[in-house]
Amino acid sequence: xxHFICGLLGGAxxxxxxxxxxPSVATDPxxxxxxxGVLSVAITGDMPGLVTRNGKLAGYDGDILQIxxxxxxxxIRPVPMEWSGAIAAxxxxxxxIIGGNVAWTKQRAETLSLTDPTGYFQNGITSPKEAAWHxxxxxxxxxxxxxxGFSFLPELRRISGLQLSLYDSxxxxxRDLLAGRIEALVGDPPxxxxxxxxxxxxxxxxxxxxxxxxxxxxxxxxxxxxVFGLSKENAPLAAAVSAQIRDLWxxxxxxxxGERYGNLNRANYTPSAVNFRVGIDRPADWTPPVCGK
Numbered sequence: 001x002x003h004f005i006c007g008l009l010g011g012a013x014x015x016x017x018x019x020x021x022x023p024s025v026a027t028d029p030x031x032x033x034x035x036x037g038v039l040s041v042a043i044t045g046d047m048p049g050l051v052t053r054n055g056k057l058a059g060y061d062g063d064i065l066q067i068x069x070x071x072x073x074x075x076i077r078p079v080p081m082e083w084s085g086a087i088a089a090x091x092x093x094x095x096x097i098i099g100g101n102v103a104w105t106k107q108r109a110e111t112l113s114l115t116d117p118t119g120y121f122q123n124g125i126t127s128p129k130e131a132a133w134h135x136x137x138x139x140x141x142x143x144x145x146x147x148x149g150f151s152f153l154p155e156l157r158r159i160s161g162l163q164l165s166l167y168d169s170x171x172x173x174x175r176d177l178l179a180g181r182i183e184a185l186v187g188d189p190p191x192x193x194x195x196x197x198x199x200x201x202x203x204x205x206x207x208x209x210x211x212x213x214x215x216x217x218x219x220x221x222x223x224x225x226x227v228f229g230l231s232k233e234n235a236p237l238a239a240a241v242s243a244q245i246r247d248l249w250x251x252x253x254x255x256x257x258g259e260r261y262g263n264l265n266r267a268n269y270t271p272s273a274v275n276f277r278v279g280i281d282r283p284a285d286w287t288p289p290v291c292g293k
Contacts, residue, residue: 028072028236028237031234032093032231032234033074033234037074037075038074038076039069039072039076039096040077040079040094041076041079041095042090043079043081044081044082044086045080046059046169046170048060048190048262049100049190049191050065060257060258061100062100063257064099064248065097065241068248072237072240072241083149084168086098090229091112096237097229097230097241099228099229101188101189101191102227102228103224103226105218107151108229113229113231113238114227114229115228115238115242116245116289117226117288118226118227119190119254120223120224120267120268120288121224121267121268122220124192126185126186126204126206127183129205131183132205133207135210142161142184143165143181144159144184144185144186145167145173145185146164146167146173146185146186147167147170147187147188156186165181165182173187174192174195178202186219189206189208190263194262197262223272225277246289249290250293252291252292255269255291269290270290272288
């Protein structure tokens, strides 16, 4: 996960009734669901990713998944949980799908069925404006926070002298950064950007890494992908979700949804020049989707 800053933004999240689907369309029997005709969704509660409000999914991935579920004739059952246990919940069949800024990695592709991307990103450093850190060397010999279970943690730990503190929520990490208990934060870019846009008085900036260092690909790489994750058993459903996601890219609906949540950086819609999923969980002729294609 790369996770609504509940406490700091004061937003209440309601986990309410399931979304309605078109009863005239039959659900594919190849789908392996916790409950027939219902898509159980792990909700970790970070905006602008995937939350529920007034009985519907909200957030960037939330809006996308709501459209997809309706097209596939699936109702939605939100299941609130901590990010740290969400992937295991999918693998063990407690929920059907996880989303909301979940980063694609080769390791996750080996254990989950990962969809086509809902967006692209590059990690960065959150620090006081006067520091404006944006390079790996800026984190050397500093107290740095991040999230439990993030894919880039092994790389972060390799930075010389870095003292790492892990958090279960972006809320807690930002509190410690504001209180001076940590000096910098490497978090979830859309979540951090959303929080900073809502709270300019914090005096913080989140700047992408300018290194793009091949020795730190998960931490500094360009054009990394956000995806939905399902169990390996649910590969047919993952393929169906991917087809709908690609259609939303083709119609540029993805971009319109992003703009709704202030996701205006063009990098969020631009894939890496390296087609890194080919040969791992995609065939040779697969290309990352973009607006209009």
